[in-house]
Amino acid sequence: MRYTLMNAEHEVIDFDIDLKNRLINEIGKIKDISYAPVYFSSCNDIRQALYSFLCSRTLNSTRRDTGDIINALLLSNELELSAYSFGLSLTDCYWYRPEGSSLKWQDVSCFDREYDTAMGEAILRCDYDALKKADPLAPDLTLGGISKKAWIRIDGAPMLLKSEAGEASIVEQAELLSSRLTERLLDAKDYTAYRHIDFGGESFVACRGIVGGYEEFIPAAHILKTIDLPNDVYSFKVISKDRKYLDTFTGALEKMGVENIKAYYAKLGAAFDLTLAGDCHSDNFGFIRDLNTLRLRPAPLFDRGRSFGSFGQPIENGEISAAKSALSATKVMFLMMLFNSIILHPDWDYSWYDPGRLEGFHEDIDSYLGGCKDAPEEYRTLLKAAFDYQLDYLNKAAGIKH
Numbered sequence: 001m002r003y004t005l006m007n008a009e010h011e012v013i014d015f016d017i018d019l020k021n022r023l024i025n026e027i028g029k030i031k032d033i034s035y036a037p038v039y040f041s042s043c044n045d046i047r048q049a050l051y052s053f054l055c056s057r058t059l060n061s062t063r064r065d066t067g068d069i070i071n072a073l074l075l076s077n078e079l080e081l082s083a084y085s086f087g088l089s090l091t092d093c094y095w096y097r098p099e100g101s102s103l104k105w106q107d108v109s110c111f112d113r114e115y116d117t118a119m120g121e122a123i124l125r126c127d128y129d130a131l132k133k134a135d136p137l138a139p140d141l142t143l144g145g146i147s148k149k150a151w152i153r154i155d156g157a158p159m160l161l162k163s164e165a166g167e168a169s170i171v172e173q174a175e176l177l178s179s180r181l182t183e184r185l186l187d188a189k190d191y192t193a194y195r196h197i198d199f200g201g202e203s204f205v206a207c208r209g210i211v212g213g214y215e216e217f218i219p220a221a222h223i224l225k226t227i228d229l230p231n232d233v234y235s236f237k238v239i240s241k242d243r244k245y246l247d248t249f250t251g252a253l254e255k256m257g258v259e260n261i262k263a264y265y266a267k268l269g270a271a272f273d274l275t276l277a278g279d280c281h282s283d284n285f286g287f288i289r290d291l292n293t294l295r296l297r298p299a300p301l302f303d304r305g306r307s308f309g310s311f312g313q314p315i316e317n318g319e320i321s322a323a324k325s326a327l328s329a330t331k332v333m334f335l336m337m338l339f340n341s342i343i344l345h346p347d348w349d350y351s352w353y354d355p356g357r358l359e360g361f362h363e364d365i366d367s368y369l370g371g372c373k374d375a376p377e378e379y380r381t382l383l384k385a386a387f388d389y390q391l392d393y394l395n396k397a398a399g400i401k402h
Contacts, residue, residue: 002099007035009105019080039225057142058082072128085141090209092216110139111213120150125200161204169372177368178275178304184357192302214291221282227252235281240343257295263349264298269342273390275307344397
């Protein structure tokens with residue numbers, strides 16, 4: 001099948017792909033490097049770069065419902081599933097225009113078009129018969145991660161719903177608690193708010209999108225591909241620990257027009273450390289590119305999962321209860337915090353930071369986790385101690401004296 005990779009209305013590159021065998025047969029020359037994924041300009045093997053990019057826009061093969069979705073649509077793999085929806089997303093404006101098609105960006109855009117949300121609703125309900133009848137021009141088949149998730153429309157705007165908690169309320173509540181902390185710590189423009197929503201008889205954590213039309217979310221992982229750093233530099237924790245890595249990363253961002261980088265680092269580091277985040281890999285933070293100016297700005301912080309000792313659905317095999325698993329995870333996270341926190345550098349910009357906004361956070365811990373059967377009191381006691389430790393570290397880095 002032949003396609004043109006598009007970025008909104010801009011043609012990027014033509015390619016011929018065997019979707020069933022996951023093989024790119026032929027590619028053309030890049031038509032407009034300005035609108036290509038940022039790392040294409042520094043890549044020697046465009047075929048491999050394109051394949052990697054296409055594969056990054058697929059459902060995760062380990063996601064519990066991926067196989068069911070593929071089978072329902074009579075397709076063969078995640079890559080073919082993504083192409084079924086022309087690669088549409090609500091995190092950027094890339095899409096795959098089939099050869100000979102007269103479709104234009106305004107015909108397919110999920111940002112400016114009142115697209116049918118039947119596909120997302122069917123995925124969340126596990127209604128695979130309804131999925132077969134849904135309009136394929138939807139953004140649900142390019143979502144990464146291992147959680148069940150999809151976009152539906154709430155109050156007139158698309159909202160992303162995800163569920164990975166199963167019967168473990170601590171997973172959902174820990175993510176909501178992490179969202180509460182960023183709400184206290186940062187201004188509204190700096191974070192993505194999460195809330196609880198019931199849909200189809202199941203509990204979900206939900207948030208709005210982080211980009212608008214003619215904007216593109218660029219994961220930090222894509223920035224790292226443009227610079228000469230070792231392959232094991234995969235998270236901001238690793239970057240923060242090596243001044244050379246940090247300076248190289250900063251230089252690349254400055255060339256791309258990112259401003260107030262040291263304030264962004266301080267916000268990122270403070271939020272990740274205070275929430276004991278275990279998921280700050282380089283796909284979970286990044287930047288937003290304006291397609292009109294091609295300049296970048298820091299993206300609001302998002303994906304508050306794997307925080308406060310929660311690593312996803314606890315092991316429940318008849319021997320390890322959810323409560324014991326939660327407590328064990330918190331003890332492990334406390335040790336990880338001591339040895340593996342983001343390094344907060346004193347020369348970063350903390351002028352935005354007001355420690356008074358965090359007063360009383362212990363009460364938030366009790367409020368969000370106190371009702372969880374799988375969050376024993378000892379678990380909350382450990383979290384409070386860990387939070388206080390990290391708060392003291394943040395205050396010292398920011399030069400705040402008691």
